[in-house]
Amino acid sequence: MYYGYKESIDDSVMKYLPELKETIWEATTIRHLLTHTHGLNQKEEVVFREYPPGQNWTYRQVGIDALTQIVKKTTSRTVSDIIQEQVFRPLGFSESNWYAHKHEKHADVILRHEEDGNWKTSESTEGDKMNMYVSARELAYWGYLHLKQGKVDGKQVVSKEIIKLATSLQSPLTLHEDLPQNGFLWFVKDLPAKQSEIGAEVPKGSYQILGYTGVTLLVIPQENLVAVRMFNSFGSPEGYDYLSDVRSFGDTVMNCLQRISIDV
Template sequence: MLINKKISAQFNSVISNVRKTSELVDCSGASVFIIYNDNIVTEEYWGKHSKDPNSRCIQADTQFHVASVRKSYIGFAVAYAVNKGYIGSIDDSIINYISPRALQILNGTTIKHLLTHTHGLKMVNGEIFREFPPGESWAYRGIGIDLLTQIIKNTTGKTVAEIVAENVFKPLNFSETGWYGEINEKLVDVVRKPNDPSWTTSKSTDGDKMNMYVSSRELAEWGYFHLKQGFVNGKQIVEKEIIDIATSLQSPSTIDANFPQNGFLWFVKDLPARKSEIGELVPKGSFQILGYTGVTLLVIPQQNLVAVRAFNSFGSPNGFDYLADVKKFGDTIIECLLY
């Protein structure tokens, strides 16, 4: 992707903010990358790929485990399927798109419910349970993602990885973004607690599992691709409508106004919401995605800005308020623009 580099000191306090966070969480390296007014203005890397003092230094081609940030790519694949007519509407019942042997417990659940974490489903010991009626509350559960990736494959005949590769990665020459079945030297070690039951990996490269790694610069470029609504390098890479629906508010009006607000899995900024992961100073129309590793991608269309922070931690130490921390990241960016 062709983006000029004009490094400036304007966002130095953001670098300081991310450095402070990297000292509070259990990581061995981190980075921050900002694109503002179509220029790369901040690009910083520090630390190493692992706690081994002889390990590789964090650098431009270092790929971080992005955890739930992968959901922005899944959201794109769903938006693509809707735009191309593979999915009639996100208001359709999910049982129209999955196995005819689908459980009755799925009745009443729409694709929109899956995209906005309002489906009310939960997987426990291999069985699906319902926590609340669809559209009446909000809960961040992995089963919604599993169902979405299944629906994408069933409707398009392609995997999430194939859709994003064909429509975005290849046209933009992305080479530091993907799902990996094997570790290589450019992938950071994920620092985590021993035997952490929430840590999973996979040999699958279909885009359906939590084994996605992306460099900070390509994650920022992924955000810039959305900021520009698919028009980059002088070309409309994908239909503008795909980006529009993916990053617009889709959460049902029936949920509590203080719950997080979502587009196609992206967290979006609309009316004030107490449980939002986006900073209070960040303007309406912005959208963000956050991973369990602390990797964060924030897009602020009103300011023509994309910001990425990346760490190689997994989870948060006791007493660390990750929600307040990620909000502060966004608010610090806005402070750099206002003062």
């Protein structure tokens, strides 16, 4: 599956990373990593289990790290190499990449306090750390690529089947119905879910992805629409309701569409 490098997203993670500790990673699948339901966390260099795989939802970097390791081990290439060759170059992207060192054109990240230990950049450009940059224009175009199911200007840049899988519900059936729902890392709007990160006014079939600094990309196929908001602030200030805020983005977009329809 996926160019023959992996057989199934329900494969065990240990099938590809047998060096991992079996008592911790046992029963964890690629699906669990892709949907943030793996139940693992990491403190310093120690990985530990918070809950059984598929039983809850939490975003933890340890899951992303495992995914990037699997990609590198099965393809002998990094995430950034693959995306550069198969997406960025065909689309002519020049404002998106991973950086090893800060550049004058990169906006500074605003931290809650000067030495916020939760923000850690890296010299790695393999696609596994918090040092990717993107412009609003190219982030919107990334959403447009998905909206058009991988086909842009008459060319199938990314397989239609992969886009459909990535943006449709892939969360395990064992997950509680009120928890966030995911495709391949994308949040998806499927069944009503109290903890969904997509606004209540946004129609079913929409999907959304977020960045470390509050960046949000929302795709609404029903309206043939892509919406982007850009932030460069990391961490939540006291009293900030993250879930309410990110939902309000989609709801605001939908309210604007309704006003346009009324005015017309």
